[in-house]
Amino acid sequence: MAINLQKGQRINLQKDNGSTLQNICVGVNWGAIEKKSWLGSVTKEAVDLDASCALYDEAKNVLDVVYFGQLKSKDGAVKHSGDDLTGDMSGDDGLDNEVITLDFSKLSPNVNYVAFVLNSYKGQDFKTIPFASIRIYEGTPTRVTEVFATYNIAKGDNFSGHVAMVMGVFYKKNGEWKFNAVGEPTRDRKLQETVETVKQNYL
Structure with missing residues (x-):
């Protein structure tokens, strides 16, 4: 099931062998901003991006939000690796700075949507960050x-x-989980606003 989705594509989570995906990871890797002085010296400015996950019911009510202030969902299905406040200060190490894991087998039955969003905590423009990549994959944080x-x-x-974006939304349809690769920036400044934007526009 070699899939690399383009923005806006939708897939189901059924694998070629008939089984369904159970464990999903969303990893974000980014670098510190380089600033050059008029004398030519270069300094690094730490970048604090925040990956978060919001859970909604069928009526689009927010049930839970997993973020740097709450690293685990109430049902234990979603876990956050912890807050990275700086990004890669010494260049791209190829590793995810923050990872959110989702175990579908543990999700509360009344969860109908699982949305992943990204916010720039200090309001640093995504365009000013030297590298920032997101990957949504089957596996674990180490595999x-x-x-x-x-x-x-x-x-x-x-x-x-922009300083906020919706990465993607898993949604339940006829009892089966599917995925919408959203990949859209939003005009929000804060996580609470992005959670509301998802509810209004992406569920």
Whole structure:
């Protein structure tokens, strides 16, 4: 099931062998901003991006939000690796700075939508970050089995001037989970606003 989704594509989570995906990871990797002085010296400015996950019921009510202030959902299905406040200060190490894991087998039955969003905590423009990539994959934080969707937000012109985005939404239809690779920047400044934007526009 080699899939690399383009923005806006939708897939079901049924695998070729008939089984259904159980464990999903959303990883974000980014770098510190380089600033050059008029004398030519270069300094690094830490970048604090925040990956978060919001759970909604069928009526689009928010049931739970997993973020740097709450690292685990009430049902234990969603777990956050913890807050990274700086990004890669010494260049791209190829590793995800923050990872959110989702175990579908543990999700509360009344959860109908699972949305993943990204916010720039200090309001640093996505375009100013030297590299920032997102991957949504099957596996664990230490083992990537299959990548579904990747986004390079530092290189995408449509992310310029934005500090928030919707990465993707898992949704339940006729009892089966499917995935919508959204990949859209939003005008929000805070996580609470992005959670509301998802409810209004992406569920």
